[in-house]
Amino acid sequence: MRHRLALIGFGNVGVGLASILVEKRQSLAREHHFECDVVAISDAIKGSVVDPAGIDLDPILQAGGKLDTHPKVARNIAAIDAIKASDATVVVEATYTDLATGEPAASHVRAAFETGKHVVTTNKGPLALHYHELTTLAASKGLQFRFEGTVMSGTPLLSLGTRNLSGCDISEIRGILNGTTNFILTEMEKGNAYPDALKRAQELGYAEADPTGDVDGHDTLGKVLILANVFMGGKLRKEEISRTGITKITSEDVAQAAAEGKRWKLIGRLRRQDGRVAGSVAPEALSLSNPLASVMGAMNAAQFQTDLLGDVTIVGAGAGRKETGFAILADLLDIHRTVARS
Amino acid sequence: MRHRLALIGFGNVGVGLASILVEKRQSLAREHHFECDVVAISDAIKGSVVDPAGIDLDPILQAGGKLDTHPKVARNIAAIDAIKASDATVVVEATYTDLATGEPAASHVRAAFETGKHVVTTNKGPLALHYHELTTLAASKGLQFRFEGTVMSGTPLLSLGTRNLSGCDISEIRGILNGTTNFILTEMEKGNAYPDALKRAQELGYAEADPTGDVDGHDTLGKVLILANVFMGGKLRKEEISRTGITKITSEDVAQAAAEGKRWKLIGRLRRQDGRVAGSVAPEALSLSNPLASVMGAMNAAQFQTDLLGDVTIVGAGAGRKETGFAILADLLDIHRTVARS
Numbered sequence: 001m002r003h004r005l006a007l008i009g010f011g012n013v014g015v016g017l018a019s020i021l022v023e024k025r026q027s028l029a030r031e032h033h034f035e036c037d038v039v040a041i042s043d044a045i046k047g048s049v050v051d052p053a054g055i056d057l058d059p060i061l062q063a064g065g066k067l068d069t070h071p072k073v074a075r076n077i078a079a080i081d082a083i084k085a086s087d088a089t090v091v092v093e094a095t096y097t098d099l100a101t102g103e104p105a106a107s108h109v110r111a112a113f114e115t116g117k118h119v120v121t122t123n124k125g126p127l128a129l130h131y132h133e134l135t136t137l138a139a140s141k142g143l144q145f146r147f148e149g150t151v152m153s154g155t156p157l158l159s160l161g162t163r164n165l166s167g168c169d170i171s172e173i174r175g176i177l178n179g180t181t182n183f184i185l186t187e188m189e190k191g192n193a194y195p196d197a198l199k200r201a202q203e204l205g206y207a208e209a210d211p212t213g214d215v216d217g218h219d220t221l222g223k224v225l226i227l228a229n230v231f232m233g234g235k236l237r238k239e240e241i242s243r244t245g246i247t248k249i250t251s252e253d254v255a256q257a258a259a260e261g262k263r264w265k266l267i268g269r270l271r272r273q274d275g276r277v278a279g280s281v282a283p284e285a286l287s288l289s290n291p292l293a294s295v296m297g298a299m300n301a302a303q304f305q306t307d308l309l310g311d312v313t314i315v316g317a318g319a320g321r322k323e324t325g326f327a328i329l330a331d332l333l334d335i336h337r338t339v340a341r342s
Numbered sequence: 343m344r345h346r347l348a349l350i351g352f353g354n355v356g357v358g359l360a361s362i363l364v365e366k367r368q369s370l371a372r373e374h375h376f377e378c379d380v381v382a383i384s385d386a387i388k389g390s391v392v393d394p395a396g397i398d399l400d401p402i403l404q405a406g407g408k409l410d411t412h413p414k415v416a417r418n419i420a421a422i423d424a425i426k427a428s429d430a431t432v433v434v435e436a437t438y439t440d441l442a443t444g445e446p447a448a449s450h451v452r453a454a455f456e457t458g459k460h461v462v463t464t465n466k467g468p469l470a471l472h473y474h475e476l477t478t479l480a481a482s483k484g485l486q487f488r489f490e491g492t493v494m495s496g497t498p499l500l501s502l503g504t505r506n507l508s509g510c511d512i513s514e515i516r517g518i519l520n521g522t523t524n525f526i527l528t529e530m531e532k533g534n535a536y537p538d539a540l541k542r543a544q545e546l547g548y549a550e551a552d553p554t555g556d557v558d559g560h561d562t563l564g565k566v567l568i569l570a571n572v573f574m575g576g577k578l579r580k581e582e583i584s585r586t587g588i589t590k591i592t593s594e595d596v597a598q599a600a601a602e603g604k605r606w607k608l609i610g611r612l613r614r615q616d617g618r619v620a621g622s623v624a625p626e627a628l629s630l631s632n633p634l635a636s637v638m639g640a641m642n643a644a645q646f647q648t649d650l651l652g653d654v655t656i657v658g659a660g661a662g663r664k665e666t667g668f669a670i671l672a673d674l675l676d677i678h679r680t681v682a683r684s
Contacts, residue, residue, distance in 0.1 A: 154651045156506035164498035167671040291657045294636035308668040313657040315633045326650040329509040341683045
C-alpha cells in the first residue's frame with residue numbers, strides 16, 4: 001500500500017523523518033509492505049514544495065534539509081493551504097509546540113481531518129489543549145489520529161498504555177518526562193551547582209537560551225495533560241495541575257538526598273483518587289530502589305501503576321531528531337496496518 | 343464477539359485467568375466488546391470438565407480452583423482429547439514447562455491448530471523448542487498463536503518488541519529474565535550468604551525445593567531461546583548458548599562489585615554480530631547507571647538496543663498468578679481485535 005504524506009513543519013523532526021524514510025525505504029517495503037511518497041512539505045521558515053508526483057527527498061537531505069534550492073519551492077503557500085490543496089492521505093504535523101494556544105498546529109490538524117486526511121503529530125499543543133474536539137472530529141470522519149511522539153519521543157509510552165496494557169486498570173502514572181531537567185539534576189549530582197549545570201545543558205543544546213519552559217515544569221505539565229487526556233478520561237484542566245520546577249533545588253538538597261539513599265527527580269504524576277484525577281509536577285526525592293531513580297542524563301521514563309501487573313516502567317529516549325522521527329514512523333506503520341485491514 | 347475457551351492446565355496461572363475473567367467480565371464487555379465462555383477445563387491432577395453450554399466459574403473459584411466437586415468432572419478425559427473434542431475457538435495452554443522436550447504442551451498446541459483453534463500459551467517449552475514448526479502450522483491454518491506470558495509474565499516485552507518497536511532494527515536484547523535469581527542476588531546485597539538467600543527464596547515460594555532450573559540458568563536460557571526465535575530469526579540452537587548460573591557468586595564478589603559502584607545480575611543476552619546471533623546466560627557486574635542494575639527483588643527487566651531509539655528498557659513483574667493471567671488476557675484481547683477485524 002502506498003501512502004501520500006504532507007510534512008507540515010520541516011525542522012529537526014521533519015528532516016529526521018525524511019532521512020529515516022530514505023534510509024529504510026527498502027526494509028519498510030519488504031517487511032511491512034509500507035511505501036510512501038512525500039507530496040507536500042511546508043515550513044514557516046523554509047518555504048513550501050507541493051508536488052503530487054512525489055518530492056525527491058535525496059537532494060533536500062543533501063542540502064541539510066533546506067528547501068531554497070528546490071525548483072518548485074514557493075514562499076506564498078501557507079501550511080494550511082498546502083494541507084487543504086494537497087492530495088496527501090496522511091498529514092504529518094511537526095511544527096513548534098505552543099502550550100498557550102495549541103496553534104497553529106490545532107488548525108492544521110482540523111484542516112487535515114476536514115479534507116479527509118489522517119494525522120500524525122509530534123506537537124504537544126493540540127493534544128494538551130484540544131484533545132476531545134480533535135479525537136471526536138477524527139472519529140466522526142473515520143480517520144486516524146496518532147501522536148506517540150508528543151510524550152517521550154519515539155519511546156512507545158502511549159501505545160504501551162493504550163494497547164499493550166489495555167486489559168489493566170491504570171490507577172497512577174508517574175514519570176520523568178523532560179530530559180533537560182533530568183540532565184541538570186544529573187549534573188548537580190556530579191557536584192555542579194544549578195547555574196553551572198544549566199549552562200552545560202545550554203551548551204549541549206538540551207536547554208534553550210530562555211530555559212523557563214523546561215526548568216519551571218511547563219513542558220512536563222503539557223505532557224501530564226496529554227497523559228490525563230489519553231488515560232484518565234481528560235477531566236483535568238491545566239489550572240488544576242500543581243506545578244513546581246527545579247530552580248529551587250540546591251546542591252545541599254542534592255547532597256542530603258544522596259546521604260539518605262535518595263535522588264531528586266522532576267516527576268509528572270497523575271493519580272485517580274475518590275473518583276477524581278489529581279495531577280502534579282514537582283521534584284521528588286525518590287528511593288534508589290525505584291526504577292525511575294536510576295534514569296540519568298537526558299533519558300526519560302514513565303511508570304504505570306496497574307491492578308493486575310503492579311508497576312510497569314518504560315525507560316528510553318525523551319527527545320532527539322531520529323528518536324522523534326521514529327515516533328512518526330511507528331504511527332505511520334500503525335495507520336498502515338489499520339487502513340490495510342479495513 | 344463471544345469466544346469459547348478451553349483451559350488446558352488449571353494450576354496457578356489457569357485459575358488466575360479464571361478469576362480475572364470473572365472479575366473483569368463487565369469491563370471487558372463494555373470497553374472491549376470481549377465476551378467469552380469457558381467450554382472446557384482439563385488438568386492432569388484435577389480432572390476435566392467439558393460443557394459446550396459454558397462452565398460456571400464462580401463455584402470452581404469458590405472451591406479454590408478445585409474441580410472435584412463439579413457435577414460434570416471426569417477423570418478419563420485426557421487434555422488432548424478435550425482439545426480435539428471441544429468446540430472451543432481458543433485453547434489456553436498453561437501446563438507446566440518442560441524445557442527438555444516441550445511436551446505435552448507442544449502436542450496440545452498442534453492438536454489445537456489441527457482442529458482449527460487459536461492458541462494462547464504461557465508454556466516456554468513449545469516456544470523454545472518448536473517455534474518454527476508451530477508458527478508455520480498456525481499460519482498455514484490462518485490461526486493466531488500468542489505467548490506473551492512465556493517471558494516476563496504479563497509485562498508486555500514480546501508485544502513491545504514485535505509491534506511497538508517494529509520500525510526499528512534490534513541489534514541486541516539483554517535482560518533479567520528470572521525473578522528467583524534476582525531475588526537471591528538482592529538478598530546477598532543485603533549481606534546474606536548464598537545458602538541463606540536461597541533458603542529465604544524457598545521459604546517465600548520463589549525457588550523450588552530443587553532450585554537448579556533457576557540458579558543454574560536453565561529458565562533464563564529457555565527465555566533467551568524464545569527471544570532468539572521471535573526477534574533474531576531463530577537460527578540459534580540451545581547448545582550454542584553459553585550458560586553460567588549464579589551459584590559461584592560469593593558474598594565477597596557482591597561486596598567487591600558494590601565497592602566499584604556495580605551490581606551483579608544474571609543477564610540473558612542475544613546479540614547480532616557479523617551476520618550471526620550470539621546468545622549467553624551469565625552473571626554480569628553492571629554499572630549502577632544501567633537501568634537493569636536498579637531492578638531488585640523478584641522483578642524482571644529487558645532492554646532492546648535499537649538503531650533509531652537507542653536503548654529501550656521495560657521493567658515489570660516476571661511471574662505471579664495474576665500477572666501471568668493478565669498475559670493470557672492481553673493475548674486474548676489481541677486475538678479478539680484481530681479476529682473481529684478480519
